[in-house]
Every structure is written in C-alpha cells, then in structure tokens.
Amino acid sequence: MNEETLGLELRGAGCRCGSAKKPGETFCQSCYYRLPPAMRRALYRRVGSGYEESYRAAAEFLDLENARFARDLGTSKTPSLPAADSSTVSPVDKRAKRGAS
Numbered sequence: 001m002n003e004e005t006l007g008l009e010l011r012g013a014g015c016r017c018g019s020a021k022k023p024g025e026t027f028c029q030s031c032y033y034r035l036p037p038a039m040r041r042a043l044y045r046r047v048g049s050g051y052e053e054s055y056r057a058a059a060e061f062l063d064l065e066n067a068r069f070a071r072d073l074g075t076s077k078t079p080s081l082p083a084a085d086s087s088t089v090s091p092v093d094k095r096a097k098r099g100a101s
C-alpha cells in the first residue's frame with residue numbers, strides 16, 4: 001500500500017472492516033478502541049513520516065484480533081451431547097481428546 005492509497009483511505013468514510021468512519025480518522029471507533037494506546041498515538045503521525053508503518057502495524061494487530069475472535073467463537077460452542085453419552089464419558093475427557101486431534 002503506498003502513501004497515496006493511505007491518504008485516500010484516511011480521507012474516506014469507510015473503515016477497512018466495512019463500518020463507517022469519520023473522514024480524517026484511520027479506523028472506525030470500534031477498530032480504533034481495540035488498538036493498544038501506543039498504536040493509537042502512532043496513527044497521529046503524518047503520511048510519509050511514520051504513518052504508513054503505524055497503519056500497517058495497526059491493521060496487522062486488528063487482523064490478528066479478528067482471527068483470534070473468530071477462533072474463540074468456533075471453539076467456545078459446546079456441542080449438546082445425548083444424555084446417555086455424557087453419563088459414561090466425562091465432558092473433560094471428550095474435550096481433551098478433541099484438542100489433541
């Protein structure tokens with residue numbers, strides 16, 4: 001991503017996540033407030049003097065957060081087991097076996 005593209009995105013009204021944002025701000029509020037304070041401050045650098053690197057780091061951070069969030073959603077769902085099954089095998093054993101695979 002070059003400086004021109006970054007500048008256009010900064011002036012635009014759409015966050016990279018698809019939500020609306022204010023022109024002149026890098027991300028929408030929900031993305032912005034998920035960033036660590038140091039990363040938020042770094043986004044106040046000017047394009048061409050550090051902003052590009054700050055943007056890339058922040059975007060990478062948010063992507064990792066999204067991936068982690070999606071994974072948590074996928075694994076936190078406990079499947080409803082038939083009563084007969086859960087009486088013979090403890091849920092803990094089942095979870096351990098699934099995690100090992």
Ligand SMILES: [Zn+2]
Nearest residue numbers: 015017028031
């Ligand atoms: Zn966003």
